[in-house]
Amino acid sequence: MIYFFRGLTVFSLLQMIILFVFGGAAGMVPVWLGVGIVATLLSFKRIFNKCFRIKLIKAFFAIGILVFVGVESFIVWSGVKSVPGEACDFIIVLGAQVRGDTPSVTLQYRLESAYDYLMVNPQTKAVLSGGQGPDEITTEAEAMRRYLVEKGIEEERLILEEQSTSTYENLKYSFAIIDEIKANSNVSIVTNRFHVLRARMIASDMGRKVDGIGAKSYFYLIPNYYFREFFAVMKEIIT
Template identity: 40%
Template sequence: MKILFTVAGTLLICDALLVASVISVNTGVIAAFAVGVVYLLYGLFHEKIRARTGSGSPKVLRISLLVANAAIILAISSVAALGRVDTVSYDEDAVIVLGTAIKGEAVTPALRERLETAVEYHEANPDALVVVSGGQGPGESVTEALAMRRFLVSRGIPESAILMEGRSTSTHENFVLTKSLLDARLGERYSTVFVTNDYHVFRANELSRIAGLDSASLHAATPWYTVPVDYVRESLAVVKLLLLRE
């Protein structure tokens, strides 16, 4: 267990630093770094903790840690599995590309995966309206929606087929504001599918229903080196969803 926590903690810290340097410092980076520090300290000072807390406490502590980690692993595994189950039919009226962080004006690897998936969807269903949804956050020179539109146009999708929603700052707002735009453009009866990375599909499904879209889903891959950070952040976001319904 000592070696396991030491290795896990070291990997989480390194991954958080990598994502911070390549993309940006966000909630997931901070959370993954914090969890990594806790794991690393527990692994390095396991014997001292055991000596100071007496003979009974370490066993309780170890069992608590194992149960907590088993619950986290089960939750993450469930989110990951559900995130790879697509419900897309390829005859939807609109495909919604959910935004995520950009670096300056450049799309980041995770967003690129979403956009490449949207391009593939457009090739299969060119009549669908493509909605790019995402506002401007810290460290971003333009809105995520504008960066996404530029990318899609460079890949051959006509500007006339793209609708921009550039005010949202959360997944909940992505769907609420996009629904307003689509209601005005398509009327009351239309079908949608959203595109996002696999780790994000479970929560996006729920938020789509809350917003009244009840959209189908199509997953994009998650870059391997952002997986730990993304899933730590998503775990916190799922807890927020369960508590606040947003």
């Protein structure tokens, strides 16, 4: 077990370096720093033995590992099985960071999945959902519209939702737009695979049954995305 914590120390350091160099997964540096500090302390045999001699700590650690593995398994499985199904009336493309007026790599992956779906299903319309952040010169929705139009998607198939600032607002405002156009629509959500489970949970809390269309993620940030998503999903479960 000590070697596990030593490995976790190295892994945490590696993730912090990746975040400093490449950016992305906002807010995860302090988390990895905390994990690294705890793992480093538990890498010392004397501290490890002193802590894990207490049965309550052993129990909490075992339960924590089981919960983490269980939740992450659901996150991974939801993303893996989120393949396009039958043609739907609308897809909601969830926004992500825009650099200037250019979609970030994360958002580009979502747009590529949306593009593929729209090309195969010409009757489907897309709600492009995302407002304007403090460091963005345009709304995420507008950046997505430009991207898809340049790739050949007809502009009349694209509906902009430009007010939202969170996944909850993405879905709330997008569903409101869809309901005005067509009640009881068949809707799928386009987002990265790590985000599919939480997006569907939020939609379910709104009384909506939706499918997910999972897009890939930038490979070097995958550990950060999935680790961060664990806490987000737990918050959704608890609240």
